[in-house]
Amino acid sequence: MSWSTARLDQVAEIVGGSTPKTGVAEYWNGDIPWVTPADLSDLSGHYIGKTPRTVTPAGLSNSGSKLLAAGSVLLSSRAPIGHVAINTVPMATNQGFKSLVPDASKVDSKFLFWWLKANKLYLQSLGNGATFKEISKAIVARVVIPLPCLVEQRRIASILDHADTLRVKRRRALLLLDELATSIFVEMFGANSGHEMQDLSDVCSAHSGGTPSKARADYWEGGLPWFSPKDLKTLNLYDAIDHVNAVVLEETALRIIPKDTVAVVVRGMILSHSFPVSRLRVQSTINQDLKALLPKNGIDPAFLAHSLIAQAPIILSKVSTAGHGTKRLDTQSLMSTQVPKASMKSQLEFRARIDRLDSHRETLVKRADALDELFASLQHRAFQGEL
Structure with a gap:
């Protein structure tokens, strides 16, 4: 099937963003949602209607930012490139965006959303x-997209929406398994179990990580997992998105983290609403x-993870906000968290029950991964006119 094509600046207005002066109180905590790329990285769906930070009309006008109408397509242009969402209410963005306000007579916002999602790697290149x-405004303007008629655009967007819903349901089943595991923990060690409590520092030791220089390409050519907050999406982690070379351990302060360590996020906007916890099931770095x-001796990793x-x-109530707005959890606050005192026998009984859930989880993960592969194929075919 042959479709016409168009540059993005021919079908949408491209709008950048900015940040009001953080030292001016009257610019902040208003009624206008203000988005950063980090807000999109934590987004579970396609739409965004609420943000951790807001600005006032004065903050908007004095920053030179523009209010984006509902139904715009937000595209992060740095740190990282390629996060996409559709806003359900008028909102502004920081300078990390080149958002698109579609011309409704030419392009459907959901079609544009899916095309950008499918071409994330191309945009990053x-x-x-x-x-x-x-990616600059000029670069975004020159990007060429396929442009079938509006009826066909909406049909394609509807097909992809439906397929994505199936993927979300499969992932939701995994979340329900995690919730079941938490219920088992509360049953065995919760407030009504009679267990005494102790500081987290009594059961584990805390270790920090770092980021090797991006200027050293050889640092990033190895096979050693390097975990960061973007990896902490599931309870058990066997690999990371990024990897480093063992030479990093010799030339920097980065150190090996042994397998079956529990990792938690202590800095990032995700702490405004969630506290990610994962078991690192492989030797790694962070x-x-x-x-x-x-x-520590006598503490099972599964028990420790579920204690957190x-x-x-309670841990989220200890999160503070740094001067530049980032959420952070200091080590002292974290390590003073109260966790149950439990015998190793009880811990291992809990682990046995959790291991049975993990077996079922592995099956669901394989099915979810298969759906992801099918969806990627469907996206490719959709924008080739093969649906």
């Missing part, structure tokens, strides 16, 4: 910059936004 990659918690998950609401 267009990035320029020594310190970090960024970045500076995580803390690695090494269980159960205490997540």
Whole structure:
């Protein structure tokens, strides 16, 4: 099937963003949602209607930022390139965006959203910059997209929406398994179990990580997992998105984290609403936004991980905001968290029950991964006119 094509600036207005002066109180905590790329990285769906930070009309006008109408397509242009969402209410963005306000007579916002999602790697390849990659307004303007008629655009978007819903349901089943595990923990060690409590520092030691120089390409050519907050999406982690070379351990302060360590996020906007906890099931390294918690003798890693998950609401209440707005959890606050005292026998009984859930989880993960592969194929065919 032959479709016409168009540059993005021919079908949408391209709008950048900015940040009001953080030292001016009257610019902040208003009624206008203000988005950063980090807000999109934590987004579970396609739409965004609420943000951790807001600005006032004065902050908007004095920053030179523009209010984006609902139904715009937000595209992060740096740190990282390629996060996409559709806003459900008028909102502004920081300078890390080149958002698109579609011409409704030419392009459907959901079709544009899916095309950008499917071409994330291509968009990232267009990035320029020594310190970090960024795509400029001019680069975004020149991007060419396929442009079938509006009826066909909406049909394609509807097909992809439906397929994505199936993927989300499969992933939701995995989350329900995690919730079941938490219920088992509360049943065995919760407030009504009669267990005494102790400081987290009594059951584990905390270790920090770091980021090797991006200027050293050889540092990033190895097979050693380097975990960061973007990896902490599931309870058990066997590999990371990024990897480093063993030479990093010799030339930097980065250190090996032994397998069956528990990792938690201690810095990032995700701490405004969630406290990610994962078991690192392989020998690895971590970045500076995580803390690695090494269980002491007599402490099972599964028990430790679920102790933290159960205490997540209390831990989140200890999160503070740094001067530049980033959320952080200091080590002293983390390590003073109260966790149950439990015999090794009880811990191992809990682990046995959790291991049975993990077996079922592995089956679900394989099915979810298969759906992801099918969806990627469907996306490719959709924009080739093969649906």
